[in-house]
Structure formats: C-alpha cells, structure tokens
Amino acid sequence: MPDDNFSAMRQSIIDGAPDTASGLAQQAVSAGVAPIDAINNGYVLGMHDVGEQFARGQMYLPDMMASAEAMRAAMAVLDPEMKKLGTERPMAGVVVLGTTKGDIHEIGKILVGTLLTAHGFRVHDLGVDVAGEKFAAKALELHADIVGVSALLTTTMRNQKGVVEAIEKAGLRSSVKIMVGGAPVTRRWAEEIGADGYAKDAMSAVELARQLMEQKTPAAVVESV
Numbered sequence: 001m002p003d004d005n006f007s008a009m010r011q012s013i014i015d016g017a018p019d020t021a022s023g024l025a026q027q028a029v030s031a032g033v034a035p036i037d038a039i040n041n042g043y044v045l046g047m048h049d050v051g052e053q054f055a056r057g058q059m060y061l062p063d064m065m066a067s068a069e070a071m072r073a074a075m076a077v078l079d080p081e082m083k084k085l086g087t088e089r090p091m092a093g094v095v096v097l098g099t100t101k102g103d104i105h106e107i108g109k110i111l112v113g114t115l116l117t118a119h120g121f122r123v124h125d126l127g128v129d130v131a132g133e134k135f136a137a138k139a140l141e142l143h144a145d146i147v148g149v150s151a152l153l154t155t156t157m158r159n160q161k162g163v164v165e166a167i168e169k170a171g172l173r174s175s176v177k178i179m180v181g182g183a184p185v186t187r188r189w190a191e192e193i194g195a196d197g198y199a200k201d202a203m204s205a206v207e208l209a210r211q212l213m214e215q216k217t218p219a220a221v222v223e224s225v
C-alpha cells in the first residue's frame with residue numbers, strides 16, 4: 001500500500017473522521033493489505049499525534065473523543081479480518097482482559113484482544129473500569145491461563161496492583177499469569193507490582209502470552225519488545 005494511504009489513515013484519526021477512516025480501511029482490505037500494517041503504520045500513528053496535541057493544549061477532549069470514534073470505525077472493518085485467522089488455529093490459552101478501575105480507555109486493549117484471538121487465544125473482554133475482584137472472579141469461572149490488565153492513565157496504573165492482589169486473594173496466583181500494558185506502563189512497573197510480564201504493543205502482547213503459556217510456573221517478569 002502506498003505511503004500516502006497510510007498518511008491518509010493517520011490524518012483521518014487526527015481529523016476525527018469516522019467515515020474516511022472506515023472507507024480507507026475497506027480499501028486496504030480489498031487491496032490485500034495486512035490489517036495490522038494499516039493499524040500500526042496508519043491509524044495508531046494518528047492516535048499518537050492526537051495524544052501529543054492534547055498534551056500541548058492544541059486539541060481538547062471533544063477532539064480526542066472524535067479521534068477515538070474514527071479509530072473505532074476503522075477497527076470495526078479491520079477487527080473481523082484479523083479474527084478470521086484465529087478460527088483456523090488450535091486453542092492457545094484462555095485470557096481474561098480488561099482496563100483497570102477508573103479508566104475508560106479501551107482501544108489498545110481491544111487491539112490486544114483482537115490479536116490474541118487472531119493467534120488462537122480464547123479471549124474474554126471484561127471491558128473498561130474493571131475492579132480487581134471482577135478480574136479474579138472471571139478468571140476463576142473460566143479457569144483462565146492469563147489475565148491481561150490495561151491502564152492508560154498514570155493515576156489508574158496503580159489499580160493494576162489491585163488486580164494482582166485480588167488474584168492472590170482468590171488463591172489463583174499459582175495458576176494464572178498476569179500481564180500488564182498501556183502507554184504509561186513499563187517493565188519495571190510490572191516487576192514492582194508482581195505481574196509476570198509487560199508488553200509495549202499488541203503484537204508483543206501475543207508473543208508475551210505465548211511465553212507465559214510456556215512457563216506456567218512462577219517466574220521472573222518477562223518482557224516482549
């Protein structure tokens with residue numbers, strides 16, 4: 001796909017233009033472009049631009065919401081294409097996924113869930129603003145192998161620790177691996193809160209989840225980059 005198509009995707013997010021974003025995604029699918037390339041080389045770059053402009057006070061909350069809407073429109077086209085791949089693979093493991101309490105950012109978490117599904121994991125997405133106890137209850141119910149916790153705010157990152165504690169309290173710590181992610185999250189933070197691994201993006205999250213499945217014994221923090 002020509003670079004200017006990726007640029008147009010990026011721009012559609014900055015402009016908060018859902019119709020353009022979804023039209024470009026459809027074109028990409030028809031042209032045989034890998035959905036993950038459209039996401040990483042186009043739309044996600046737009047999201048980063050939006051975040052930077054918001055931080056500089058050049059964009060406001062309604063603009064950021066419009067950009068999120070455009071991102072969702074693109075994902076609505078690309079998501080099913082990526083998930084199709086997963087149905088042809090053996091089940092790789094059960095993952096319970098969610099965004100921490102107090103945090104409503106979901107785009108990155110959805111992307112992680114989609115790619116895990118595309119690579120054969122069975123993913124149960126609890127949504128956003130999820131308390132630790134809810135993660136633990138669902139992990140128990142589904143006999144989950146992995147719990148994945150997203151946080152996009154420095155203020156809600158600490159709630160990832162609450163999830164680790166809830167899993168411990170439920171007596172699941174030896175059977176469930178915990179992975180954390182989100183823009184402000186680091187490997188060091190994962191270590192500090194006693195999580196098993198950290199990944200910086202959705203593709204690395206798949207690699208990390210595979211590594212955690214191989215371990216399935218208490219181990220040091222794994223980082224997939």
Ligand code: B12
Pocket residue numbers: 044047048050051052054055061064065067068102103104105106107108109111112147148149150151152153154155179180181182183184198199200201202203205
């Ligand atoms: C879109 C957006 C919103 C949307 C969210 C819509 C939605 N439905 O998700 C809306 C408008 C609602 C929003 C609201 C707010 N936002 Co906001 N938002 C963003 C923005 C621009 C993009 C986030 C995004 O979708 N990125 C694209 C995805 C693909 O990337 P990602 O989320 O990082 O996910 C990837 C990785 O992190 C990783 N990953 C993510 N989760 C997980 C989980 C696991 C287990 C693993 C392994 C990996 C992993 O893989 C993902 C895919 O590659 C960011 C800026 C930024 N650059 O992050 C600000 C940003 C996160 N928001 C910010 C702020 C301040 C807010 C508000 C407080 C604003 C306000 N004044 O009200 C509110 C908070 C609301 C709340 N309580 O949660 C700040 C946070 C600052 C901070 N350090 O805490 C940021 C950084 C903007 C900024 N530069 O100031 N926001």
